[in-house]
Amino acid sequence: DWTPDSETIVFWSAGKFWRVDIESQDVTEIPFHVKATRQVTEPLRFPVEVAPDTFETKMLRWVEVAPDGTKVLFQTLGHIYVRDLASGDATRLTAHEDRFEQWPAWSRDGKRIVFTTWNDETLGDVRIINADGTGERILTSEPGHYVESVLSPDGEHVVYRKAGANGLLGRLWTHDTGLYASSSRGGE
Secondary structure (H helix, E strand, C coil), X not given: CECCCCCEEEEEECCEEEEEECCCCXXXXXXXXXXXXXXXXXXXXXXXXXXXXXXXXXXXXXXEECCCCCEEEEEECCXXXXXXXXXXXXXXXXXXXXXXXXXXXXXXXXXXXXXXXXXXXXXXXXEEEECCCCCCEECCCCCECEEEEEECCCCCEEEEEECCCECCCECCCCCCCEEEEEECCCCX
């Protein structure tokens, strides 16, 4: 910084303070000595187990309570789980490891669940499955970027959004974006 008389500049370099005279450009060291007492303590350390067999997740997405209030549906770690509220036990809805599952929603009668999937190579689709994990079917006829799936109150139709392109997921199958409705049995 400049000194108050605007004739020299003080700067730090090589672990020392220096003064440069603006007119003569002479550089001189500014001697200094610091006497200090420090107390060195052990740092806080918390044990972190690397790659444990099991762990508790702390982030649940798209949490939805079943219509009868006995179960809850959610997504975590890329997969959909159903948790029994009485026992607290949570189980995976599907056993697939080749895709991410997202946007789950119950049917009004609680017997079926609609959701979307994503795979970096094959893209995504909209699926419906029985609440017990059986009878999974693909409802969309082409791959795409599908989100926000939901069943109609009578369970006859599925409404979902086809999303557009982005830099992360790519541009394949991203035309004709918008809201779509199809039969819950599949088809156009």
